[in-house]
Amino acid sequence: MTEPAPHRIFHIATAADWRRTLETGTYTTSTVGRTLEQEGFIHASRRDQVQGVFDRYYRSLGEDLVLLTIDPARLADAQVRVEAVGDDTYPHVYGPINRSAVLDVVPLSRTGGTETLLSLWLKGMAVRMGIALAVMVAIAVVVLVVQNA
Known part of the structure; x- marks a missing residue:
């Protein structure tokens, strides 16, 4: 016996699979490494199940992931x-899954939490600032060595 479909369902996708959907108009990946054709259906979850699915199947994947909200x-x-x-x-x-059924696409962090564009920008900025600081320290060390030589 099946239950009625919930108002919204969720699916974790690789960013690469989602980009293909933007080109083709339809999403056909069932789960990691399996297509709709191979599996017979596309795995989805309720919102409260997303973290568990991420932990079981996606945490060690090492790819950029997004969470699809589907109507x-x-x-x-x-x-x-x-x-x-x-x-x-x-x-x-x-x-x-036709592209128009996907209401929202949100990046997932490496721990399975959703990312906002602001948090992604801040993380990127922090990395760039760290690199800039490391370069400035290296230059300062070289200048000090040259002056004391």
Whole structure:
């Protein structure tokens, strides 16, 4: 027996797979390394299940990841079935996910938390400032060595 589809479902995707969707208009990756065609459906989750899915399957992947927020009512050629998996239920998307059904795409951090554009910018800025500081220290050391020689 299946439950009705939730109002919103979520799917963790590699940034590369999502970029392909922007080109093709449809998303067809079921899970890491498996296509919709191979698996028969696309794995999805409720929001409260996202962190557990990330920890089990994506944490060690080492790729840039995004979290897709999907509106099941906007799926053009697919249906969502909520099915039992172990002691819980998960939504499965039977068919491709059309780009217009994806309401939001948010980058995921290396720990599975969502990133804002501001946090990504700040992290990038911190890295650039660290590099600039290291270069300035190196130059200062070279200047001191040359002056004392």
